[in-house]
Structures are given as C-alpha cells and as structure tokens.
Amino acid sequence: MTAKLIDGKAIAQEVRDGVAAVVAKRAAAGKSKPTLATVLVGDRVDSATYVKSKGKACEELGMGSVSHYLPADISQAELEKLIKSLNDDKTVNGILVQLPLPSHLNEERVLQLISIEKDVDGFSPINIGRLAQKGREPLFVPCTPNGCIYLLDKMGIQIEGANAVVLGRSNIVGMPASLLLVSRNATVTICHSRTKNLPDVVRQADILIAAIGKTEMVRGDWIKTGAAVIDVGMNSKPDATKKSGYRLVGDVNFEEVKEVAGFITPVPGGVGPMTIAMLMKNTLRAAEIQDK
Ligand code: NDP
DSSP states (O other): OOSEEOOHHHHHHHHHHHHHHHHHHHHHTTOOOOEEEEEEESOOHHHHHHHHHHHHHHHHTTOEEEEEEEOTTOOHHHHHHHHHHHHHOTTOOEEEEOSOOOTTSOHHHHHHHSOGGGOTTOOSHHHHHHHHSTTOOOSSOOHHHHHHHHHHHHTTOOOTTOEEEEEOOOTTTHHHHHHHHHHTTOEEEEEOTTOSSHHHHHTTOSEEEEOSOOTTOBOGGGSOTTOEEEEOOOEEEEOTTSTTSEEEEOSBOHHHHTTTOSEEOOSSSSHHHHHHHHHHHHHHHHHHHHHO
8 A cells, every 4th residue: 555544533532522511611611502403304224323423423522412303205394494593593503404405405505594693504605606706705614525624624735726627517516626626726527427538537636535425436546646635525346255246445445545645535534524513613702603
C-alpha cells in the first residue's frame, strides 16, 4: 500500500469530542441542550438505521434528540404541519428530514419549509443557493460534503488550485461537494451518468470525490499517482464469510486504488462517520445561533 489511509473514524471522534466539550460547557453555564428533531417517513430499513444512529450520537454528546416516525402514506399537509410546529418549537434547534421521502410527497416544498436557522442538513434552497453564490455564506453546509472537505483539510491536502473531479451530481452529495470545492478555489469537473470517457477525466484529478453508488467502479488505472481519493459510496457486496451475507464497500476499488493514490478513505470508516460528526457540529451551531 502506498496511499496514506484517511482515518475518518478517528477524525470524526475528534470532532465529536470537541462538540461534546462545548455542549458540557453550555450545560455548566445553564444554557439549553442543543436538540435535534429527526423526521422519518415510512419504514425504509436504511433510513431507519441512519436516523437511529443520529439520535444515538446526540445522546453520546450530551445533546437532546426527538424522533418523529410517520407512516409512509402521510399526506403532504400533515407532514408540513409537523415541520411548522418544529419550526415554532423553542426546545428544538435543528430539524432533519431523512431523505428520500416517499414519492407522493413534495420533497422540495418540505425542505423549503424548514426554518433556515434550523436547517442543520443544509438542504433548504436558501442554504444551497448561498453555497452556490460567490461571496455568500450558507448558515449550514450539507454534512457529507462538508465531512469530505474536513478530511482533506485535516490531511493537509491543498484544495486551492487543485484539479478536483467529483463523481455524482446529487443534491445531497455530488453537487454541494462540487460547490464547496469551487468555493475553496479548486478547478472542478462534475461527472455523472452521461459523462464520456470517465476514466480519462478521473485521471486528471488531484482530488477525487466519488459519490455514485456503484460498487468498486473506480479502478486503480483511473487514478493519477499521488491523488487524494475520498470514497463516499456505501454499497453492499455479497460476502459469504460474513454472517449477514454481505459487506460494505465503496465506489472505489480500494485494493487497486490504494497502490496508486497518495491518500484514500476506507469504506467503512471513512466518510460515513464524518457525516454524523458534521451533523452534530451543525446542531450545536444552530443552538448557538438561536441563543443570540
Ligand atoms: P444518487 O443516486 O442520488 O446519485 C448518484 C449520482 O451518480 C448521480 O448524479 C448519477 O448520475 C451518478 N452516476 C450513477 N451512475 C454513474 C456512472 N456509471 N458513471 C458516472 N456517474 C454515475 O446517490 P447519492 O449522491 O445519494 O449517493 C451516492 C453514494 O454515496 C451512495 O452509495 C450512497 O449510499 C452514498 N452516501 C454515503 C453517505 C455517507 O455518509 N457516507 C451519505 C450519502 C450518500 P445522473 O445524475 O446522471 O443520474
């Protein structure tokens, strides 16, 4: 292995310790407990797992959490009513609606309704709009892309002037990651399912962020020697040696790419833990903004 392993688990733990320390100080000063409200619609197993781990993280850091579990057939009006009541609830600092929502619901309208000061996922049109505009600052940056940038910074990887390639253009990961890289003065190429000659484009990358949800698609011979590779993908790969019958792998072929890259995140233990750590940071920030 030639690449340096980026230990997202350890780096996320440092972030969490920092958040926990501030939360404890707030408690000692008689300030409120930063509190996250999560909203889960339906019974998707993966979404339920994510929501549970977000609530658990709040508890571990001395923060509060309230979970709202809603049936898959809830109406748009009922969901909007809940969001409005969470906006008005002074004991709630952050609101997270777990995506994706069932297809009969209008996701855009729901995200638009979340008060900008409580938008800890950073997906409201105002926060994303500010992220896209030069010289404007969003109140909250989406957690997974922010976690990717945090890892690059922590490893001392220069973003300014780098050629960055982002695989994927989703609202949740690819697009905000690209906007963040541009705001840090990287030269960014955004790739998607219609991109031609993908391996050739990826070969130009000093920094690669892969977020396509395709098992180990990025091969070793796509990588520029010494590149920093951040693998966001979380895919199940059949593995008979595991009790569950599968294991988690990324969008990058780790075994091949680690021999060429300068830095690489593992899956699991790379970007995943950073997402929750950044959410905790955003929830604390929300409480601090609302103190004022
Ligand atoms: P989406 O399915 O919303 O988006 C996938 C993107 O990849 C799209 O832009 C799509 O292009 C592009 N794409 C798909 N196939 C190809 C291909 N063959 N070549 C090039 N581009 C392609 O996924 P998400 O952004 O939500 O998630 C991506 C991955 O990241 C998933 O594995 C997900 O589980 C993981 N994830 C991990 C998180 C973490 O905390 N670690 C958090 C969130 C997601 P097009 O736009 O043209 O359709």
